[in-house]
Amino acid sequence: MPKAYQLTKSKYCKGLNCPKALYLSVHQSNLATPPGPAQQLRFDEGTEVGILAQKEFVGGVLIEEDHTQLAQAVEATQTCIGDKSIPAIFEATFIHDGVLCRVDILKRNPDDSWDIYEVKSTKEAKEEHEDDVAIQLWVLEHCGLKVRNVFLKHINPEFICPNWNEYFMDTDLTDAARFKVLKEVDSFLSKQKLLLSQAEMPDVHLGSQCGNPYVCEFKDYCWKDVPAGSxxxxxxxxxxxxxxxxxxxxxxxxxxxxxxxxxxxxxxxxxxxxxxPIVNLEGIRKELLKLQFPLYFIDFETVAFAIPFLDGMKSYQRLPVQWSCHLMISPESEVEHIEYLVDVDSSDDPRVACAKSLDRLFQRGFGTLIAYHQSFEIGVLNELADQVPEFEEILRESVKNFWDLEQIFQKSYYHQDMAGSCSIKSVLPHFAPELSYKDLEVQDGGSAEATLNKMVRGLLPADEVQARRHQLLKYCKRDTEAMLVILENLLDLTKVKLS
Ligand code: SF4
Incomplete structure (x- = not known):
């Protein structure tokens, strides 16, 4: 008899994506890479969205027992089910045949049937959500519950703060969940239980499942032996x-x-x-000759909230709160560094404050705005222009003057060290190994965003704020410094003299 392992809703879904990920998560979970700051931020936001969803179900009761008290959680759920005065149960807990599931929201209907609500902090229902609700339906029906509907409660993509009564949208997944229960769940569960009873880890090839629908927590482990140049x-x-x-x-x-x-x-x-390296010197030269002084090497850092707090903003809409700019007014002039980081103690609207800071910057006149992956900067500026009409003209004008340094590497320059990536962090070591990000406390955009998010929401301890501001400024400055150094290298290489 195979040993009976306890599967959970998330392990079941993990196993559908990759059997090896399921096996590792049960038998060698220590090989998982812990979530980084950006991922942790998304988890925390998911929890906050879940709590907001509960507010729609007035009188609902939360099963407070956590994963260490599952028997009590199951019992408390049954008590709530038996109490007809309770209209909804949050974190309702069920176990059937070794499969555990906790339902975000279980709503009682007048005819004593129930509706399942799975809450997601996404702006749409995705294919993988169907498996997520199907396994819940399977467990609940085997536990004897009459389930009428299965909904995915997610963020309404049309929501604009502060229309809170339009924040959520329910997508009916009843048919999809029923279809999967009928056709798939039993056989997938049998396979997963058998897999977990084996002594050997399944041999699964690396594939698109390693990064889709999310980056697998075992990616560092599974990919560690992939040779360079593969x-x-x-x-x-x-x-x-x-x-x-x-x-x-x-x-x-x-x-x-x-x-x-x-x-x-x-x-x-x-x-x-x-x-x-494979270099198209003529192609690079042609692009470099388009540059016009003043040259602005510019980079933004943004935050995006699942639950926005500024009127007029949508969920996950980017809010620029920091920028760095290395500025060359003319070929002869010294390079200036100018920067901006939101003042969280100010009562000013951060969108207006950022737009004002850019207005001041652009008073030097437009030459070329050099970005790395310009669609990000252009998108941010256009969205800011939508939000701050008094600076719309100058912000819209600015987006007409972009020049994308990344394009050089997408079209005309490849070095093996780039390992198939054109990101600035892949390109920089080839030109300026001394300018890596390794000496910085904040080393990537995800960490910067997580820190900025906490700072803007006032969640950083007061005694940390100054140090964190300093770290963020250093990080953003490194990005534009890197762009400047790369451009200087390209000018040397092509012997182009800008005038
Ligand atoms: S990294 Fe890829 S192969 Fe390895 S467990 Fe994750 S999804 Fe499976």
Whole structure:
């Protein structure tokens, strides 16, 4: 008899995405990478959205027992079910045949049937949510509950703060959940239980499931032995897993007559074959000659809230709260560094404060605004223009003057060290290894966003605020400094003199 393992709703869904992830999460959970600050922020926001959803069910009762008190949680749930004065149960807990599930919201109907509400902090129902609710339906019906409807309660994409009565939207997943219960759940559960009873970890190839629908917590572990230069570095290739496992382990081994490569992938192939960077000097020169003084090397940091607090904002709408700019007024002038970071003690609307700071910056006149991955900066400026009409004109004008440094690496320059990525952190070490982010306390955009989010919401301890501000300023400055250094290297390489 296989040992009876206790599956949970989330483990079941994990196992559908990747059996190895399920196996590891049960038998070797220590191999998981702990959530980083950005991921933890999303988890915390999910919890806050869940609590907000409970407010729609007045009189609902929370099952407070946590995962260490499951028997008591199941018992408390049954007590609530028996009490007809209770209209809804939050975190209702059920176990059937070794499968545990906690229902976010279980609503009692007048005919003694129940509606399941799974709460998500997304703006739409996604395919994977169907499995999430199907396993709940399976458990509850096996526990003898009459379930009438199954809903996904998610954020209404049209919600605008402060129309709180329009914050949530319910998507009816009853049919999808019933279909899965009928056709899939039993057989998937049997397979998962059998898998967990095996002594050997399943041999699962790396694949798109490692990063989709979310980055797997075991990715660092599973990918640690992938060699540099492997075909898994092929840029934006849907076939890279097949190529890697079934044809060519390394990019330099690929036969382009057998595998159709994009222009970018072809540069990757040439670079690995010749063991040197592939550079289109003429293409880079042509782009560099478009630059006009003053040159603004600019980078924004933003925050985005599931539950926004500023009137007129949507959920997850980007709010720029920090920028860094290295500025060259003319070829002869010294490079200036100018920066902005929201003052959380100010009573000013942060959107207006940021727009004002940019208005001051752009008073030097428009030349070229150099960004790395310009669609982000342009999007942020356009959204800010929508929100702050008094500065709309100058903000809209600014977006006409962008020049994207990333494009050089997408079209005209590839070095093997980039490992199939054009991000600034992949490009920078090749040009300026001394300028890495490793010496900084904040080393990536996700950590910066998590810190800014807490700072803006007043959740940072008062004695930490100054130190954190300093760290954030250093991080954002490094981004624009890196852009400046990369551009200087490209100018040297192409012998272009800007005038
Ligand atoms: S990293 Fe990929 S292969 Fe490894 S457990 Fe996660 S999804 Fe499965």
């Amino acid at each position: 075909s898994l570095e092929l840029y934006r290739s849907k076939k890279k897993y097949d190529i890697y496992y079934n044809q060519y382990e390394f990019i330099h081994e690929i036969d382009p007559k057998q595998i159709k490569l994009t222009e970018f992938q072809n540069r990757q192939w040439l670079a690995s074959k010749q063991d040197e």
